[in-house]
Amino acid sequence: MHIRELATGLQFPEGPVAMDDGSVLLVEIARGTLTRVRHDGLVQVVADLGGGPNGAAMGPDGAVYVCNNGGFRWHTEADGCHRPVGQADDYSGGRIERVNLATGRAERLYDTADGGALCGPNDIVFDAQGGFYFTDLGKTRERDMDRGGVFYGHGDGSGAHAVARPVMTPNGIALSPDGRTLYYAETEGAQLWAFDITAPGRVRKDGWPSPHGGRMLCASPGGHYQRFDSMATDALGNLCVATLLHGGITIVAPDGSSCEHVPLPDRYTTNICFGGRDMRTAYITLSGSGRLIAIDDWPTPGLRLNFQA
Numbered sequence: 001m002h003i004r005e006l007a008t009g010l011q012f013p014e015g016p017v018a019m020d021d022g023s024v025l026l027v028e029i030a031r032g033t034l035t036r037v038r039h040d041g042l043v044q045v046v047a048d049l050g051g052g053p054n055g056a057a058m059g060p061d062g063a064v065y066v067c068n069n070g071g072f073r074w075h076t077e078a079d080g081c082h083r084p085v086g087q088a089d090d091y092s093g094g095r096i097e098r099v100n101l102a103t104g105r106a107e108r109l110y111d112t113a114d115g116g117a118l119c120g121p122n123d124i125v126f127d128a129q130g131g132f133y134f135t136d137l138g139k140t141r142e143r144d145m146d147r148g149g150v151f152y153g154h155g156d157g158s159g160a161h162a163v164a165r166p167v168m169t170p171n172g173i174a175l176s177p178d179g180r181t182l183y184y185a186e187t188e189g190a191q192l193w194a195f196d197i198t199a200p201g202r203v204r205k206d207g208w209p210s211p212h213g214g215r216m217l218c219a220s221p222g223g224h225y226q227r228f229d230s231m232a233t234d235a236l237g238n239l240c241v242a243t244l245l246h247g248g249i250t251i252v253a254p255d256g257s258s259c260e261h262v263p264l265p266d267r268y269t270t271n272i273c274f275g276g277r278d279m280r281t282a283y284i285t286l287s288g289s290g291r292l293i294a295i296d297d298w299p300t301p302g303l304r305l306n307f308q309a
């Protein structure tokens with residue numbers, strides 16, 4: 001695979017969104033911005049959101065919906081790897097924000113769900129009906145950590161509710177090509193989970209011993225010191241999961257029967273999206289080194305997202 005470097009010097013990029021004009025929208029978590037990387041490599045700030053903008057997706061109204069985790073503390077390793085290490089001292093609370101691309105104006109859509117505060121919203125995916133599923137990973141502190149959840153929100157701001165909880169460190173979230181299966185990636189255990197969708201925002205749940213009703217597809221493929229981050233689905237329904245510490249993309253079959261690893265030169269490989277005319281260009285955030293890269297010859301076309309622009 002040939003890697004093209006599109007941008008450097010980004011401050012922990014995440015949440016890439018491929019646009020039809022060849023640009024890529026992404027968030028810079030450490031900078032607190034929604035940012036556009038143009039096809040010529042020019043980097044432009046679209047909106048200054050503060051906190052910790054994390055995942056992003058295009059909505060049916062042409063706005064970008066952003067999961068904001070409220071902010072991290074940061075540490076730089078001896079080799080230059082920049083990484084989050086816990087809840088920010090100036091943590092501003094978790095929320096879902098909607099950004100008007102034309103004006104850069106942001107509005108807070110949700111900061112609660114089911115009457116409880118959102119702690120660390122992480123990733124987001126829209127269904128064909130215009131609602132969205134999102135994960136709340138929670139926040140980690142010196143002596144304790146939150147248990148998170150998987151949620152569903154209406155794009156018009158009329159309400160959000162829990163789909164599954166409590167959930168340990170839910171991160172990436174994705175839908176199957178037919179929209180009937182919801183997947184999420186668990187960071188700490190490097191586990192991939194699935195739910196059958198019965199109606200928008202509603203899922204069928206398994207009983208005990210499942211901790212939340214989901215079914216596990218795989219757990220820590222490739223051994224120890226591995227964590228899962230965000231992900232995207234390809235046209236065949238495979239899950240392409242950004243993998244921390246091992247550094248790369250883990251490709252998991254939709255039934256969990258097989259997996260393979262595509263190594264990349266950053267142990268904080270955090271997210272992937274697909275674009276281009278044939279959907280075979282993979283845009284990947286290498287966050288520890290602050291880079292956005294593209295791979296033009298991805299083996300399987302990516303799944304075009306609902307409302308992808």
